[in-house]
Amino acid sequence: MGINELKKIVRAPRLSEEVSAALEARIARGELAPGDQLPTEKVLAETFGVSRAVVREAVARLKADGRIETRQGAGAFVAQAPKSLNFRFWQGEGPALVELRDIFELRSMIETAVAELAARRRIPEDVSAMQKHLDAMDLALADGSDGSEADDDFHLAIASATHNTYAYRLVEFLGRHFSDSRRLAWAGPGRDGALPEEAQAEHRALFEAIAAGNPARARRCAQQHLRGAASRVGIDLAADLTDDAG
Amino acid sequence: MGINELKKIVRAPRLSEEVSAALEARIARGELAPGDQLPTEKVLAETFGVSRAVVREAVARLKADGRIETRQGAGAFVAQAPKSLNFRFWQGEGPALVELRDIFELRSMIETAVAELAARRRIPEDVSAMQKHLDAMDLALADGSDGSEADDDFHLAIASATHNTYAYRLVEFLGRHFSDSRRLAWAGPGRDGALPEEAQAEHRALFEAIAAGNPARARRCAQQHLRGAASRVGIDLAADLTDDAG
DNA sequence: TCCAATCAGGTTGTCTGACAAGTCGAAAGC
DNA sequence: GCTTTCGACTTGTCAGACAACCTGATTGGA
Numbered sequence: 001m002g003i004n005e006l007k008k009i010v011r012a013p014r015l016s017e018e019v020s021a022a023l024e025a026r027i028a029r030g031e032l033a034p035g036d037q038l039p040t041e042k043v044l045a046e047t048f049g050v051s052r053a054v055v056r057e058a059v060a061r062l063k064a065d066g067r068i069e070t071r072q073g074a075g076a077f078v079a080q081a082p083k084s085l086n087f088r089f090w091q092g093e094g095p096a097l098v099e100l101r102d103i104f105e106l107r108s109m110i111e112t113a114v115a116e117l118a119a120r121r122r123i124p125e126d127v128s129a130m131q132k133h134l135d136a137m138d139l140a141l142a143d144g145s146d147g148s149e150a151d152d153d154f155h156l157a158i159a160s161a162t163h164n165t166y167a168y169r170l171v172e173f174l175g176r177h178f179s180d181s182r183r184l185a186w187a188g189p190g191r192d193g194a195l196p197e198e199a200q201a202e203h204r205a206l207f208e209a210i211a212a213g214n215p216a217r218a219r220r221c222a223q224q225h226l227r228g229a230a231s232r233v234g235i236d237l238a239a240d241l242t243d244d245a246g
Numbered sequence: 247m248g249i250n251e252l253k254k255i256v257r258a259p260r261l262s263e264e265v266s267a268a269l270e271a272r273i274a275r276g277e278l279a280p281g282d283q284l285p286t287e288k289v290l291a292e293t294f295g296v297s298r299a300v301v302r303e304a305v306a307r308l309k310a311d312g313r314i315e316t317r318q319g320a321g322a323f324v325a326q327a328p329k330s331l332n333f334r335f336w337q338g339e340g341p342a343l344v345e346l347r348d349i350f351e352l353r354s355m356i357e358t359a360v361a362e363l364a365a366r367r368r369i370p371e372d373v374s375a376m377q378k379h380l381d382a383m384d385l386a387l388a389d390g391s392d393g394s395e396a397d398d399d400f401h402l403a404i405a406s407a408t409h410n411t412y413a414y415r416l417v418e419f420l421g422r423h424f425s426d427s428r429r430l431a432w433a434g435p436g437r438d439g440a441l442p443e444e445a446q447a448e449h450r451a452l453f454e455a456i457a458a459g460n461p462a463r464a465r466r467c468a469q470q471h472l473r474g475a476a477s478r479v480g481i482d483l484a485a486d487l488t489d490d491a492g
Numbered sequence: 493t494c495c496a497a498t499c500a501g502g503t504t505g506t507c508t509g510a511c512a513a514g515t516c517g518a519a520a521g522c
Numbered sequence: 523g524c525t526t527t528c529g530a531c532t533t534g535t536c537a538g539a540c541a542a543c544c545t546g547a548t549t550g551g552a
Contacts, residue, residue, distance in 0.1 A: 016506095040531080041532075050507090051506060051508070053299065053505090053507070054506065056303065056534090057302065057303065060306045061309075065310060071532090071533080072534060073515035073531080073534090074516075102411050105410055109356065109360070109413065110359070113358070164352060166349055167352050167355065261534080261535075262534090262535095286502080286503060286504085288503085296536085297537070299536070299537090302504090302505090317503090318505060318542065319502080319504060319505090319542070320502095320503070320504080320544050321502090321503060322504080
């Protein structure tokens, strides 16, 4: 019922967000299939009890997400194939452990390949950039501050060394979703343990393999690092991943 | 009416897109650093010579992308680290040919890892699903029809065999943006040549490696298949990718 | 002097009404 | 029967107004 939805939306924090979320839900639920035409902005405004301006902002958001397309004079339609990938890793509390494992695994798949490619393609500028972020992490380790940002930058520098724009963007994308767990690994359970030091050792090994231009070793180091990172948040990645791939 | 037809072809520029692109460029160029406050909507509207509604839509888009954040009463600010969930490959028509190599390369990186994982995890149901799509491609090959859909399904079946939701979704996403070039490989330049047959041979080798549960061979087959696919559209992936990774 | 409450100006969020630009189907004319 | 024209409809844009909210400065008292 539209009325019940309306009641919830009245005087809610961000009207346009509520509307876009409601439309998104309809699409996800299959009520609006790809190719279907959305109700007109006028109808939507009346349905949700908001002005057309709010509806337009909600539509603009979905359009930016690639979920719908609009044609002036014709209407708005559910997009056939979204042009952007929306990994909704978790909403609300946190990810299930199974999902976390999948994510770490995907990350491992990609970053090992990235490390390998970086070892082939890196130029001196890439190496010095990596070195810089590695030093920053050393520093953070020494004074006990948060090195998760340098950690991020280090991995991005590796991705940058592939000289492949899309690989870089994918790593960047995945890294954003990992900022929480990465920060956890820095400031989390192992404050008194040697967890960050362990990670840093892995970082250094990975760095040296890439700097030395050894693709196979870079791959192995990246794999080991990702396994370590996973284990540091309580996930065993090596369960059925024997190391015959290196 | 020649002019009007031309106008039809060249999509009319949306004002809000121009504004958002301009703002995005400013951010990318560093004129607006993370944390900086954007000019007010009023100023932006005057600057670009558009109404505030257009500016708001442009801002809404950047907000949806996570590039900026707004606080009612305070202003709009460049996001510290974009935390968008969107991985947008390109906006508009499609990638430039120069970028195609990067994309094929990324695809190769991912699908080789996917094939390897699929070889470890596949269960009988996965194998029969792959077999089904392989047969469909054989059929399409025999009667000369379009097998690109079965081709898609085959690769998705492999991704599904990893039993990793996110890996599947990533392959699905990449595949969608590759439908054009894949169709090209089927119905394109090699109508009289043996290109589809060549691809099918690669498919079969890949299938058998996964079905046999041989991760290393699956990886090699996937890599060879992607290289073949790239070469079929005129891209040489093996330029600096020696095969010491298998 | 220091601190807290208050106030004023500015900024985003929303509403309303209007017109321009474009689409689509049906009626009108040949 | 076919093409053209027209009109209703939809999205895109504009303008002005008010509400909700934030921020910094002022003001008042301790």
